Amino acid sequence: MSTSALELKDIYKSFDSGSKQVLDGLSFTVAENEFVSIIGPSGSGKTTLFQLIGGLEKPTSGEVWISGKPTTGSRGHIAYMPQQASLMPWRSVAANIELALQVAGVERKASGIAAREWLDRIGLLEYADSYPHVLSGGMQQRVSFLRALLSPQPLMLLDEPFGALDALTRQQMQRWLMEIWEQNKRSVLLVTHSIEEALLLSDRIMVLSSAPAVLLEEIEVPFARPRSPQLWKEPLFNELKQQIQDLLQ
Structure with a gap:
């Protein structure tokens, strides 16, 4: 059985001596060479989750495993791409x-x-x-x-990498990223506010609730690769987009 690139085991995180609960028992995996997106309302703990995976923070309880090894609170196991190119x-x-x-x-x-x-x-x-x-x-x-x-590092975390770009450049970058990734597959976890971006790029989408965040739904993206640039015109694309919008209401 192949090892998951990332496994989150029952992750809880709170701040201010437990008075502010941010993550409420999150568990999911990212398989080797899989592209997974996280989408959720603002303030749902997505940034905190990345800090936990990267070892910058420790969970209140729960475990982070990368490539089959426990890495909770340990740094140096991920590649990171922030919103600003830095x-x-x-x-x-x-x-x-x-x-x-x-x-x-x-x-x-x-x-x-x-x-x-x-x-x-x-x-x-x-x-x-x-x-x-x-x-x-x-x-x-x-x-x-x-x-x-x-x-x-075997796992890449992409933290809203195109959020600061204008709409046209963002679309161009999404297509470019999709092409480069499909040629050079790595395990990717993307945080995005864009449902279209998640559907275009991902194999699976994790939909989080507002804080304290729980996993509302895990959606398998059914579109074949390589993805068509005209994917957004397909009825199923818009059905899934509406399904995710309804979850986020």
Whole structure:
């Protein structure tokens, strides 16, 4: 039996000496090479959940397991992509990628070659020697995702990575991310406020209640991969979107 990339076992989290309950017994898994999204109302504890998985916080009770090992309260087991690209401004675009490769164990010379090959694959080779500030928001997020993709950890956490982008750039980035991920599969857990984004990208969607958060429903996304860019026109897509909207009311 294959090991889950992530397993959350009965996670409870409260703050202020127990007076503020945020997570109320969450349990779910992310399989190897599976793309799972979490969607829930604002303030439902999604950020807290990511902090628990990343080891920045400890649950009040419950356990976090990554790749079959207990990692509760332990850092260094995940790759993380935040809403803002947070690239190192003093390093060139290529050097930001090289660092991720070197952390993954690639030798310095090989990492320089590989960084340019990857930038070519994502259409940004001409910016290899530029600094991040010259890139648009969407370009910065491409580099940020690539850096997370190339890190050695088996699990990627994506924290509303396109939330700060305008609507058109966001749609372009969703399609781009879907194509890159389908070619280079990793285990992904995405937090998003966008039901369409979750349906477009995910294998499964975890719908959370408002705080204290419980798992309202786990939805299997039935669409075949590679996903069609016209997926949103399918009746089933809109049925599932309405089902999730009703759950979030």
